[in-house]
Amino acid sequence: MTIRDAIARLDVRDLLPGRSDYDLRPRTLGADLVAGITVGVVALPLALAFGVSSGVGPAAGLVTAVIAGIVAAVFGGSRFQVSGPTGAMAVVLAPVVAAHGVGSVALVTVLAGVLVLALGLLRLGRAVTYIPWPVVEGFTLGIAAIIFLQQVPAALGTDAAVGENSLATAVSSVATTATDPGTETAWTLGAVAVVVLLMVLLPRLHHAVPASLVAVVVVTALAEITSAPVARIGALPDTLPSPVLPSLDAGALREVVGAAVAVAALAAIESLLSARVAASMAPGGSVYAPDRELLGQGLASVASGLFGGMPATGAIARTAVNVRSGARTRLAALVHAIVILGVIYLATGPVSQIPLAALSGVLMVTATRMIGPRTVRAILRSTRSDASTFAITAFITVAFDLIEAVQIGLVVAAFFALRHVARASTVHREPLPGPAHEGDDRIALFRLDGAMFFGAADRILTELTEASTRGDVEVVILRLSQLQMVDATGAKALADLITELERRGVTVLVKGVQDRHRSLIVRVGVLDELRHEKHAFDTLADAVEHARSHVRRAAIG
Numbered sequence: 054m055t056i057r058d059a060i061a062r063l064d065v066r067d068l069l070p071g072r073s074d075y076d077l078r079p080r081t082l083g084a085d086l087v088a089g090i091t092v093g094v095v096a097l098p099l100a101l102a103f104g105v106s107s108g109v110g111p112a113a114g115l116v117t118a119v120i121a122g123i124v125a126a127v128f129g130g131s132r133f134q135v136s137g138p139t140g141a142m143a144v145v146l147a148p149v150v151a152a153h154g155v156g157s158v159a160l161v162t163v164l165a166g167v168l169v170l171a172l173g174l175l176r177l178g179r180a181v182t183y184i185p186w187p188v189v190e191g192f193t194l195g196i197a198a199i200i201f202l203q204q205v206p207a208a209l210g211t212d213a214a215v216g217e218n219s220l221a222t223a224v225s226s227v228a229t230t231a232t233d234p235g236t237e238t239a240w241t242l243g244a245v246a247v248v249v250l251l252m253v254l255l256p257r258l259h260h261a262v263p264a265s266l267v268a269v270v271v272v273t274a275l276a277e278i279t280s281a282p283v284a285r286i287g288a289l290p291d292t293l294p295s296p297v298l299p300s301l302d303a304g305a306l307r308e309v310v311g312a313a314v315a316v317a318a319l320a321a322i323e324s325l326l327s328a329r330v331a332a333s334m335a336p337g338g339s340v341y342a343p344d345r346e347l348l349g350q351g352l353a354s355v356a357s358g359l360f361g362g363m364p365a366t367g368a369i370a371r372t373a374v375n376v377r378s379g380a381r382t383r384l385a386a387l388v389h390a391i392v393i394l395g396v397i398y399l400a401t402g403p404v405s406q407i408p409l410a411a412l413s414g415v416l417m418v419t420a421t422r423m424i425g426p427r428t429v430r431a432i433l434r435s436t437r438s439d440a441s442t443f444a445i446t447a448f449i450t451v452a453f454d455l456i457e458a459v460q461i462g463l464v465v466a467a468f469f470a471l472r473h474v475a476r477a478s479t480v481h482r483e484p485l486p487g488p489a490h491e492g493d494d495r496i497a498l499f500r501l502d503g504a505m506f507f508g509a510a511d512r513i514l515t516e517l518t519e520a521s522t523r524g525d526v527e528v529v530i531l532r533l534s535q536l537q538m539v540d541a542t543g544a545k546a547l548a549d550l551i552t553e554l555e556r557r558g559v560t561v562l563v564k565g566v567q568d569r570h571r572s573l574i575v576r577v578g579v580l581d582e583l584r585h586e587k588h589a590f591d592t593l594a595d596a597v598e599h600a601r602s603h604v605r606r607a608a609i610g
Contacts, residue, residue: 068173068345070127074383081381088380089388092135094263095374096122097393099419100138101286101404102412106203107143108150109158109363111286111404114138115397116293121353121365122390126383129349130178130342131328133335135371135386136353140200140419142364144219145319145455147203149312157309159299162358164306164313169320170351178343181325187432187443188462189326190424194443195450195458197423202451204413204420208245210237210283220451240281241410244272248414265415272411273403283408289401293394296359315456320366322459324350327367334376370419438469471508478503480516483532485597492604495527498597502535505543514546521554527607528600529554532593534565544570544577551582560603563589564596 076082096118104114118137125136149161172178198219205223206212209230230238251268276283328341346367353365375385396404432443446462481500485493499517503509521529531547539547551561561583566574574580580589590596 065174065348067342068130068348074127074132076382082384084379084381085384086388088375088378088385090392091261091263091378092371092375092380092385092389093392094266096135096137096368096371096389097396098265098269098407098412098415099368099371100393101407102416103138103140103143104363105286105409105412106140106200106416107138107146107363109146109155112289113158113361113363115289115393116360117357117362117365119293119390119394119397120360120362121357122393123387124356125349125353125365125367126386126390127349128345128352129324129328129367129383130345130347131331131367131372132339132341132383133331133372133376133380133385134324134328134341134346134367134383135375135389136324136350136365136367137371138363139323139366139368140416140423141196141319141323141455142316142366144196144199144203145316146363149309149316153309153312157305157312158363159297159358159361160301160305161309161313161316162362162364163299163355164309165316165320165364166351166354166356166358168313168317168351169324169347169354172317172321173344173347173349173351176344178325178345178347181322181329181343184322184459184463185439185442185466187435187439188446188459188466190428190432191443191446191462192450192455192459193424194429194447196455197420198447198451200423201417201420204416207284207409207413208241208417210235210241210410218452237282240283241408241413244276244281244283244408244410245414245417247272247275248411249418252415252418265418269407269411269415272414273407276408276411277406281408283410286405286407286409286412289397289405291398291401293397294361296356297361298359316364318456318459320350320354320364321347323369324367327369327372330369331367331372331376334373370422438466438473442466442469474504474506475508475512478505478509478513480513480520482520486593487597490601492601492608495525495604496530496597496600497521497526497528498530498532500532500535504538504540505536505547506538506540507542510543510546513543514550517550518553521559522557526559528560528562528603530562530564530593530596530600532564533570534567536567536570539570539573541573541577544574544579547574548577548579548582551579555582555584560584560600561588562596562600564593565591 100114100118101111104111122135122137125134129136146158150158202219202223206226209226211226211229248268251271252264255262255264255267324346325343328343328346332339332341350366357363357365433440442462442465445465446458449461450458479502481502483498483500485496485498497520501513505513554561563580563583566589583589
């Protein structure tokens with residue numbers, strides 16, 4: 054089949070938008086409008102804050118919330134997903150900005166979008182289900198810590214280099230402020246304190262109050278009234294920029310391709326996790342299309358990059374607000390983007406006066422809410438291996454790199470899982486069934502349980518060899534019907550075992566090779582090592598009878 058034929062046969066109809074995505078009945082339409090406006094109000098300060106913390110700027114955060122929000126809502130695979138700039142993406146993007154400059158962000162965003170789009174077309178949306186829960190939560194905890202630490206310099210009124218290690222930068226800012234506290238420090242700390250206080254107290258008065266927006270408005274008003282010497286967002290464009298295709302020369306591509314892969318991986322993982330959370334939160338349950346979600350997020354990032362935005366992902370916090378606010382269809386996410394678009398065209402003047410310290414306060418509170426204490430306690434109390442995976446992933450996320458943290462977390466989780474499977478793989482010597490016969494003490498019946506794979510093969514081989522050559526054993530029956538899994542290493546170990554026992558004069562009989570394992574066992578040559586082709590049996594009774602007849606013949610001979 055040629056590439057053209059493969060493309061022609063590629064059916065993407067289930068990945069495209071359809072009329073069934075929307076429900077324009079008045080009741081549903083009203084619920085979506087209310088939910089969309091609510092999410093838009095919540096998303097506005099976050100879009101500004103994440104744009105600032107990534108180093109791209111607040112305008113890029115707004116553009117991303119609008120462009121990516123609209124595209125992902127139309128083409129994505131979740132009815133409830135709200136997309137835009139996120140804390141995790143800001144953390145990944147900051148080192149890219151530091152290393153390659155703000156001008157590289159558009160190219161990185163478009164390339165990452167193309168990669169995510171390709172993952173959707175290749176139907177790899179279910180891959181996120183292979184990421185263990187402790188890795189996901191450890192990654193989330195690490196992201197939360199980085200977001201919080203990144204805000205420390207702004208909260209103290211000190212300068213911080215974008216892209217530097219967040220922990221080192223936070224410690225340096227605290228040390229600098231402790232030795233030489235400026236007058237601005239008191240104002241910025243006061244702004245942060247007011248934001249934190251309002252965001253904590255207002256939801257207790259009424260859950261529908263947009264606490265983050267109210268807090269930012271109050272602090273901005275106070276800063277204006279008192280002429281506080283605090284840094285502001287600054288001038289913002291009052292229109293959307295025109296789309297521009299980023300430079301695609303070979304040199305620029307080589308420089309940013311690694312960053313694009315990291316951004317794409319994060320975008321895919323975070324978006325699919327968010328969509329899965331939204332489906333579980335929806336009243337009565339819901340479903341989402343993971344492959345379509347990847348396609349939608351890929352298109353969203355491509356569009357965002359063309360308009361000067363940053364990479365977008367599904368935002369778990371905003372998506373949760375959308376569901377809790379009564380959203381019914383993806384129209385709510387569209388309304389959220391239109392609300393922010395209205396701010397760009399109608400209110401950039403007031404928005405430009407928002408103190409950066411106010412946004413830092415919003416992000417600090419947001420970071421503390423990304424993972425709950427109950428979740429942390431549940432993981433730490435689960436198993437030692439899961440707790441270790443969680444802690445290692447969180448530590449590497451903060452200390453080193455986000456993508457490396459997920460990779461190492463997966464390796465650690467896989468190691469503990471394989472160790473568990475290996476320990477569950479055992480060998481049991483069983484008594485022969487039925488009444489005892491003379492010479493039964495010369496027959497050893499072994500049942501293999503669990504998995505005969507590379508993690509357990511050597512240990513099982515040693516145990517079987519030692520047990521089979523102990524005493525006057527003349528015949529060994531290997532009962533394989535209880536094996537759940539056999540890999541090439543395990544099959545080779547069985548062949549080596551049979552070869553060694555036959556060399557020592559012990560006859561080996563094999564019983565119960567399962568159909569799913571037979572082809573591998575035959576290809577590796579396990580049955581070829583038996584003394585006779587008839588030494589493989591389907592039933593235990595036949596194998597035991599043959600073993601007893603063998604012992605009787607040996608006694609007579």
